[in-house]
Amino acid sequence: MKIDKALLLLVLSLLSTVFISSCVSPVEKQEACEASEHSKKLKILLHKLDTVVFEPTYSELERDAYKMRYAGEISKIVEAMVDKQQDKKVKACGISLSPQQEKLFEQLSAQLHAQVQQLIEQVKLQQTEVIKPQIIRINQTCTSCHQQLDIITP
Amino acid sequence: MANFVNNQLSTLCFKFSGCILLIFSCLILMSLSVQAAPEVSDELKQLRAQMQLMMKRIEELEKQQVEKQAIPVVQAPVTEEPKKGKGVVELMSENTTLTVGGRIQMNTYYDWEESKQGHLAYNVRDTRFWLKSKTKTDYGLLSATLELDLSGTAGDERTSNSHNPRLRHAYLQLGKISLGQTNSLFNSIAAPDTISAAKDDVFVRQPQMRWTESFENSQFAVSLEQPETTLTDSTGARITPGTDRFPDLITRYTWHGDWGEASVAAMGREFRNDGAVAGVADEAYGGALSLSGKFLFFDYDDLRYGIAYGNGLGRYMAGNYFNAGSINDQGQIHLLSAIGGHIAYRHWWNESLRTSLAFAHLQIDNDDVVPDTTNKLGQSYTANLIWIPVENGQLGVEYYYQRKKVQSGLTTDSSRLLFTAIYEF
Numbered sequence: 093m094k095i096d097k098a099l100l101l102l103v104l105s106l107l108s109t110v111f112i113s114s115c116v117s118p119v120e121k122q123e124a125c126e127a128s129e130h131s132k133k134l135k136i137l138l139h140k141l142d143t144v145v146f147e148p149t150y151s152e153l154e155r156d157a158y159k160m161r162y163a164g165e166i167s168k169i170v171e172a173m174v175d176k177q178q179d180k181k182v183k184a185c186g187i188s189l190s191p192q193q194e195k196l197f198e199q200l201s202a203q204l205h206a207q208v209q210q211l212i213e214q215v216k217l218q219q220t221e222v223i224k225p226q227i228i229r230i231n232q233t234c235t236s237c238h239q240q241l242d243i244i245t246p
Numbered sequence: 247m248a249n250f251v252n253n254q255l256s257t258l259c260f261k262f263s264g265c266i267l268l269i270f271s272c273l274i275l276m277s278l279s280v281q282a283a284p285e286v287s288d289e290l291k292q293l294r295a296q297m298q299l300m301m302k303r304i305e306e307l308e309k310q311q312v313e314k315q316a317i318p319v320v321q322a323p324v325t326e327e328p329k330k331g332k333g334v335v336e337l338m339s340e341n342t343t344l345t346v347g348g349r350i351q352m353n354t355y356y357d358w359e360e361s362k363q364g365h366l367a368y369n370v371r372d373t374r375f376w377l378k379s380k381t382k383t384d385y386g387l388l389s390a391t392l393e394l395d396l397s398g399t400a401g402d403e404r405t406s407n408s409h410n411p412r413l414r415h416a417y418l419q420l421g422k423i424s425l426g427q428t429n430s431l432f433n434s435i436a437a438p439d440t441i442s443a444a445k446d447d448v449f450v451r452q453p454q455m456r457w458t459e460s461f462e463n464s465q466f467a468v469s470l471e472q473p474e475t476t477l478t479d480s481t482g483a484r485i486t487p488g489t490d491r492f493p494d495l496i497t498r499y500t501w502h503g504d505w506g507e508a509s510v511a512a513m514g515r516e517f518r519n520d521g522a523v524a525g526v527a528d529e530a531y532g533g534a535l536s537l538s539g540k541f542l543f544f545d546y547d548d549l550r551y552g553i554a555y556g557n558g559l560g561r562y563m564a565g566n567y568f569n570a571g572s573i574n575d576q577g578q579i580h581l582l583s584a585i586g587g588h589i590a591y592r593h594w595w596n597e598s599l600r601t602s603l604a605f606a607h608l609q610i611d612n613d614d615v616v617p618d619t620t621n622k623l624g625q626s627y628t629a630n631l632i633w634i635p636v637e638n639g640q641l642g643v644e645y646y647y648q649r650k651k652v653q654s655g656l657t658t659d660s661s662r663l664l665f666t667a668i669y670e671f
Contacts, residue, residue, distance in 0.1 A: 149437040151429045
């Protein structure tokens with residue numbers, strides 16, 4: 093079977109595009125605290141979760157499977173973040189807190205932990221329709237903590 | 247009940263009042279007609295004491311009646327918090343949640359070929375509507391999905407454009423088992439993110455029975471799907487004998503990770519003609535392999551690929567652009583090897599603007615049975631720019647170029663400029 097030359101040319105041109113894109117990619121690699129790395133991963137996963145509806149050929153069955161996978165990954169990352177926060181507090185990011193702030197931090201951290209456990213349960217029960225509202229609640233808790241404690245969002 | 251109690255109390259009060267009046271009258275008569283004797287005086291004292299007791303009792307009863315009237319209507323206690331979530335309706339039946347959703351899609355396209363005038367058209371036929379239910383059972387979560395679109399029989403463009411609904415999906419899922427009509431397990435897992443399907447599109451939707459086993463970073467599935475033999479006869483006509491006996495057997499293994507995902511699929515099929523041509527029965531067995539997936543780049547971008555090869559591809563690729571084999575005038579089946587693939591790069595300019603560049607190619611080794619007008623090769627090139635202005639909504643513009651070649655070598659090139667607006671609800 094003779095393969096058309098156009099196929100080879102197109103493959104090469106697409107691979108070139110990938111290479112060129114990598115050279116001019118606006119995304120900067122950052123070596124910040126662990127939270128920033130987690131935050132970046134979460135941002136990407138949330139974007140995937142939001143845009144899976146635009147995949148051209150996926151059925152609802154397939155969309156739901158991808159949503160479950162992304163939500164599962166999100167819950168794992170947030171759970172790991174909560175666990176680390178409980179160990180080290182936010183000192184890992186070079187922030188020291190007053191006793192009052194520390195109390196507030198612990199309250200929000202406990203709230204976050206409870207919300208993540210709910211998300212894990214929802215993923216387990218395949219409750220696709222409540223995943224996004226739950227992730228929004230988790231995000232609100234994160235944002236609230238960052239705002240109230242003056243933590244700069246990575 | 248409250249009214250009944252009130253009536254009883256009113257009657258009781260009336261009777262008590264009558265008694266008091268009678269006693270009071272007797273006392274007056276007695277005081278007028280009889281001289282106060284010491285023994286009569288004692289009786290009067292007793293009667294007064296009794297009257298005071300009765301008055302007290304009446305007051306208590308009246309007080310109780312007032313209190314009863316003042317009790318507010320008690321609301322039925324809310325035993326369960328209503329379920330919340332996007333598009334969720336809680337049904338009256340126990341443990342079932344119904345979700346409603348769909349998509350409004352409008353496509354506008356302008357087609358043109360080398361030697362022909364262009365053609366402009368609008369349609370909303372990709373608009374969809376679906377219902378999903380989830381019910382807790384003793385065997386796990388039972389989910390059901392029904393989805394329709396408007397790509398059925400086309401309506402009249404002159405007046406009402408009343409396109410008919412068409413079934414897309416109707417299936418049940420219970421744990422690892424899926425039953426019903428949905429996308430074939432053989433479909434590519436990473437089709438290009440384009441508005442028009444790539445030319446090699448490995449895509450079929452059909453009834454099936456599927457078993458899925460999930461692992462940490464991989465998944466295995468096997469399915470038995472609707473069989474259908476499609477063959478080309480010596481006149482170029484498509485023959486679909488409709489005499490299949492065995493389901494199409496498909497199996498797939500998929501891996502996924504931070505790097506992307508990859509999947510291999512294999513398919514085995516029986517092709518059968520039971521006298522549809524020349525009154526002769528014949529059968530053949532064929533199969534196909536496919537590899538598809540995507541590599542992730544720079545956080546958001548991805549490179550998608552897919553390749554499929556086999557002598558049993560037929561209707562599974564490019565909307566049955568090729569038939570699986572030929573059938574000669576003696577009714578004998580000959581399967582034809584075909585190959586098709588695509589490669590596409592999707593780049594996100596920012597979180598709401600993206601571009602995909604895609605190329606697809608497919609070809610078949612036709613035999614001498616089929617006429618010169620039979621499809622031999624196809625190619626497509628696609629470039630688009632898609633914007634997400636609101637959550638679940640997108641606007642896109644796309645250029646699509648395709649080349650078709652038939653067995654005689656005759657080539658036709660055509661182009662399409664397409665605009666789309668989609669909103670998922």
